Amino acid sequence: MKKKVIILIFLLLFAGALGIVIGSVKIPLKELFLEQNRSIVIMRILRVLTAAISGAGLAVAGIALQAILRNPLAEPYLLGTSSGAGLGAVIAITLGVSSLYMPAAAFIGAILSIILVYNLARNNNKVPEHSLILSGVIVSVALSAIIVFLISMSANEALHGMTWWLWGNIQVFNPKLILAVAILVTLGIAVIYIFCQDLNAISIGEEEATHLGINVERVKKIMIIMASLITAGLVCICGIIGFVGLIVPHMMRLVVGPNHKTLIPATCISAAIFMILCDIISRVIFPPLEIPIGVITAVLGAPTFIILLKRRQKIG
Amino acid sequence: MKSLLEINNLSGGYYKQRVIKNISCKIEKGDFVGIIGPNGSGKTTLLRLLSRSLAPEEGSVMLEDKDISRMGLKEFCRKAAFVPQDTLINFSFTVAEIVLMGRIPHLERLQPEGKYDIEIAKNAMAMTDTAYLKEKNINELSSGERQRVIIAKALTQDPTLLFLDEPTSHLDIGHQIQILDLLKKLNRDNGLTIIMVLHDLNMASEYCNRVLLLNNGEIFKEGTPQEVLTYQNIETVYKTIVVVNKNPINSKPYVILVSREK
Numbered sequence: 001m002k003k004k005v006i007i008l009i010f011l012l013l014f015a016g017a018l019g020i021v022i023g024s025v026k027i028p029l030k031e032l033f034l035e036q037n038r039s040i041v042i043m044r045i046l047r048v049l050t051a052a053i054s055g056a057g058l059a060v061a062g063i064a065l066q067a068i069l070r071n072p073l074a075e076p077y078l079l080g081t082s083s084g085a086g087l088g089a090v091i092a093i094t095l096g097v098s099s100l101y102m103p104a105a106a107f108i109g110a111i112l113s114i115i116l117v118y119n120l121a122r123n124n125n126k127v128p129e130h131s132l133i134l135s136g137v138i139v140s141v142a143l144s145a146i147i148v149f150l151i152s153m154s155a156n157e158a159l160h161g162m163t164w165w166l167w168g169n170i171q172v173f174n175p176k177l178i179l180a181v182a183i184l185v186t187l188g189i190a191v192i193y194i195f196c197q198d199l200n201a202i203s204i205g206e207e208e209a210t211h212l213g214i215n216v217e218r219v220k221k222i223m224i225i226m227a228s229l230i231t232a233g234l235v236c237i238c239g240i241i242g243f244v245g246l247i248v249p250h251m252m253r254l255v256v257g258p259n260h261k262t263l264i265p266a267t268c269i270s271a272a273i274f275m276i277l278c279d280i281i282s283r284v285i286f287p288p289l290e291i292p293i294g295v296i297t298a299v300l301g302a303p304t305f306i307i308l309l310k311r312r313q314k315i316g
Numbered sequence: 317m318k319s320l321l322e323i324n325n326l327s328g329g330y331y332k333q334r335v336i337k338n339i340s341c342k343i344e345k346g347d348f349v350g351i352i353g354p355n356g357s358g359k360t361t362l363l364r365l366l367s368r369s370l371a372p373e374e375g376s377v378m379l380e381d382k383d384i385s386r387m388g389l390k391e392f393c394r395k396a397a398f399v400p401q402d403t404l405i406n407f408s409f410t411v412a413e414i415v416l417m418g419r420i421p422h423l424e425r426l427q428p429e430g431k432y433d434i435e436i437a438k439n440a441m442a443m444t445d446t447a448y449l450k451e452k453n454i455n456e457l458s459s460g461e462r463q464r465v466i467i468a469k470a471l472t473q474d475p476t477l478l479f480l481d482e483p484t485s486h487l488d489i490g491h492q493i494q495i496l497d498l499l500k501k502l503n504r505d506n507g508l509t510i511i512m513v514l515h516d517l518n519m520a521s522e523y524c525n526r527v528l529l530l531n532n533g534e535i536f537k538e539g540t541p542q543e544v545l546t547y548q549n550i551e552t553v554y555k556t557i558v559v560v561n562k563n564p565i566n567s568k569p570y571v572i573l574v575s576r577e578k
Contacts, residue, residue, distance in 0.1 A: 070406050070407075071406070072406065072407070194425055194426060195425070196426070197417075197420055197423070197425060197426070198425075200409075200413075200417060201417055201420055203405075203406065203407050204403065204405045204407070204409065204414065204417070205400075205403060205404075205405070207369060207398075207400060208398075208400070208403065210368075210369060210389075211367065211369070211393060211397065211398040212393055212417060212418070212420040212421055212473070213388075213389045213390035213391075213392070213393035213394070213420060213421035214389070214420065215389060253407070253408070257408070257409070257410070257413075258407040258408055258409050258413075259409065259413055
């Protein structure tokens with residue numbers, strides 16, 4: 001286990017270095033650290049950092065939702081949480097709220113959408129897994145439509161345009177906001193990790209967890225709040241990025257198993273690597289154009305979703 | 317001697333619909349209690365009230381002289397464990413991981429399992445004959461194996477009291493006997509008190525030293541299998557014709573069903 005973590009950390013450092021060296025503007029390695037290029041290097045470092053925290057945050061939020069809903073398909077994007085957060089943020093900008101309060105508006109949007117999706121899917125106190133994803137996707141589509149409407153009506157430059165919101169982008173706009181969100185996301189991940197034993201127990205069943213002395217309702221609420229907080233923060237700095245919470249936890253369950261004690265740290269590191277690499281791809285595939293990062297995660301995520309779905313149908 | 321579990325005027329149910337009505341009863345340490353009764357008589361609801369899955373509307377349940385609803389949830393779970401009918405697990409935990417989860421009530425958050433915890437889990441796996449499955453994925457087991465693993469997890473909680481809700485209803489008779497024999501052994505050798513909901517009257521007769529016969533949320537009759545499993549009691553409660561014979565091997569009551577159609 002230790003060996004795997006060391007390998008992952010090594011890969012993370014490598015990916016980080018790669019993210020700093022490679023960019024849409026080609027600069028030879030010798031010249032990269034010269035005085036005149038300093039601002040580019042700082043931008044790239046910030047960008048790598050943004051990619052890393054957004055990967056880790058979205059993936060751990062996915063893990064928390066998957067455990068409490070006992071559904072490996074749950075994920076902030078597919079449950080409409082990201083769109084809810086996006087709508088909250090867009091409304092805040094349209095109303096002209098200072099950008100540091102934007103995450104608060106996004107958080108309200110995220111938590112409202114998660115409650116809406118959960119209640120839409122619930123039938124006789126049970127939440128069938130397919131209807132959960134179905135209502136998540138429906139809510140997501142509806143909220144995205146409202147986002148598009150608001151952005152089309154507004155001339156506010158701080159909105160960065162539609163693609164930014166709907167497909168995500170790791171470009172650095174506001175270093176202060178990135179720092180604030182990084183702290184928020186780290187705290188969120190830490191809280192989720194503290195509950196790793198509870199998540200293990202809940203993922204085998206709610207009644208089972210109660211019989212192991214776990215206050216399930218309270219843990220569920222805390223997890224929903226943390227997942228919403230993380231998603232809300234991240235949507236404010238990089239828009240809506242889908243499927244990360246599905247792909248990386250799934251891969252890591254295959255590598256380290258479902259025990260949250262190891263799954264969460266392993267997923268954190270590998271999701272950071274994953275996003276840094278996706279971001280590099282988005283920058284270099286058609287330079288100087290940048291592909292929205294959500295396009296790349298969706299291309300990888302959709303097949304993962306189908307694999308998971310097919311496997312569950314086999315079991316069911 | 318004080319009773320292990322004292323049920324005082326207990327009533328409860330769901331959404332104001334009272335399923336259990338004013339039940340009082342005492343369960344002693346070392347008892348093997350079977351709760352029987354027709355569908356809808358409140359067997360599972362009673363078990364849920366006793367195991368704290370459901371809060372009572374009136375009355376109380378005292379475990380070792382302490383009201384269970386005033387106990388900390390973890391404290392209660394160190395004393396009482398629960399085995400459901402069947403457990404479907406969506407994630408591919410190994411058997412060892414599942415069994416070790418039984419230590420959760422004994423550990424603080426983020427506290428790693430110590431030698432003692434692992435020792436208890438190993439013992440539980442030895443008793444339930446699941447040690448050879450240790451590295452296996454819980455999803456790959458047969459339902460009999462899975463139920464033994466779930467019992468091993470419950471034993472790892474190191475309880476004095478074990479609740480089971482029809483633990484053998486998804487198993488064939490061979491596996492049913494295997495599970496019930498295991499419970500009998502734990503009851504006899506480890507002094508584990510067992511309270512179990514059962515459908516099969518003959519299984520209750522064979523394994524339990526006390527039987528609670530429920531009807532419409534009340535105790536219709538309580539006592540030894542000989543006292544409870546008479547054809548009069550069964551015909552009144554289940555509204556069906558039966559013949560009660562004696563098991564030729566141990567002379568416990570043996571219920572034979574009789575069809576009304578010729």
